[in-house]
Amino acid sequence: MKALRFHAAKDLRIEDVYAVPVPGPGQVAIRNTFVGICGTDLHEYAYGPIFIPVEPHPFTGAAGPQVLGHEFGGVVQAVGAGVTHVAPGDRVSVQPLIMPRKGDYFADRGLFHLSPDLALAGLSWLSGGMAEAALLNDYNVVRIPDAMSDEEAALVEPTAVAVYACDRGGVAAGSSVLVAGAGPIGMLTLLTAKAFGATRLFVSDLNDTRLALAQKILPGVVTLNPTRDDIGARIREATEGNAGCDVTLECVGNEKALQSCLDAVRKQGVIVQVGLHPGLSGLNWFDVTFKDVDIRGSWAYPTHLWPRVIDLIASGAIPASKVVTKKIRLKDAVAEGFDVLLDPAGTHLKILIDLT
Known part of the structure; x- marks a missing residue:
């Protein structure tokens, strides 16, 4: 089957790889339908390997070359022994986190996304979404309702990031919210806050094209x-008592945006930190104390969010x-997808690869 695989920075290849996988016990084989190109995929392409393991992953054993894509959905082709919650023909969204189901501190408490042995389909697993098919664990696939499209199934993963970020921030009815960064995660976070x-x-961003997209x-x-704008001053002017926002969410991974x-x-x-910072960042810690604020990280999402996020979208x-x-099509993924999204002009938000 055809798959887009990462070999090294700026070296993505569409290759014929293994045949459509046969599921073992507790596994599910799906035919992929749509997959999104994520910012993580872009960073791997531009600067990687970052999350893609050079040595075999300690839990999955995966190493490069790696089939990319962790925002995807598909149609169940076959199920292994013991799988009862999905059947061939079911349309599913993929929850891509792969980790021990028991035996470490976090897994034993259902906090699977915090496991130190965490892996991801499309980054550190034998399969990914940028291929004609994928082999997954039973807990990685969740059936979607008729009201949800195949394209939307591929958007559950990034939307789950946004939902968890708003949960972490305590966004509620009547909240005032600033999102720093008008990329796909930032836009999904705004939609979730709404x-x-x-x-x-x-919403703040350096790119006026993306700000115009946000208004649309x-x-x-x-x-x-x-x-052009003094972000803090503008927001204080527009909020009750000139006090500022109830919740701010940094969705860039940029020191100035966090400030x-x-x-x-x-x-x-x-303050919710959603974007991944590439290194140490300075912050005015006097203001942190003086303003008596909470700063909360937001790493991925609890895996139990999937049905809730599916319902919110559907x-x-x-x-x-x-x-x-x-x-776009898989054959055009690099030129019409990765390279376009790395263009500083930033004329696109989310690009989906159509595998149907």
Whole structure:
């Protein structure tokens, strides 16, 4: 079958790899339908290997070359012994986290996403979404309702990141929220905050094209560009008592964006760090103390979120498909997908690869 595999930075190859896998006990084979290109995939392509293991992964044994893609869905082709929750023909969304199900501190408490042996389909597992088919564990596949499209099935994973981030921030009805970063995760976080009942929404980004997309996707959002706007001052002017936002979410992994979140949040507000910082970052810790704020990390998502996120998308509460700006074929994935998304002009948000 055809698959897009990572060999090294700037070296992605579409290759004929193993045949469609046969599932063993507790496993499921699916025919992939759509897969999203994630920021993590882009970082691997540009600078990797980062998360892709050079030596065999301690839990899965996977190592490069690696089939990419962890935001995907498909149709069940076959199931192994003991699998009862899905059957051939079922359409599914893939929850890509792979880890011990018991035997370590976090797994024994159901906090699978915090396991020190965590792996991901599409990064440190034998299969990924950027292939015609994938072999997964039974807990990696969740059936989707008729109301959800195949394209939306591939958007459950990034939406789960956004839902967990808003959970971590305590976003609720009437909240005022700033999202720093108008990329796909930032936009999904804005849509999620709106679904949770936030009434005053702000988004900051250096890219005016993405800010214009944000206004199109979510009319009424206040867009701010830090090259022109004093983010904290603008938000204080627009919030009750000139106090600042209840919740700010940093979705870039940028030191200046994090500082703007601290500046914009109200006293006793919450800052959620969603983006991955590439190194140590400075922060005005006097303000952290003086403003009496909480700073919370938000790593991936608890795996039990999947049915909830599916329902939020399928019901229309989170219109995740609004972030999709382009669909391409696997043969065009590098030139029309990865390279386009790395363009500093940033004219696209989420690009899906159509494998149907």
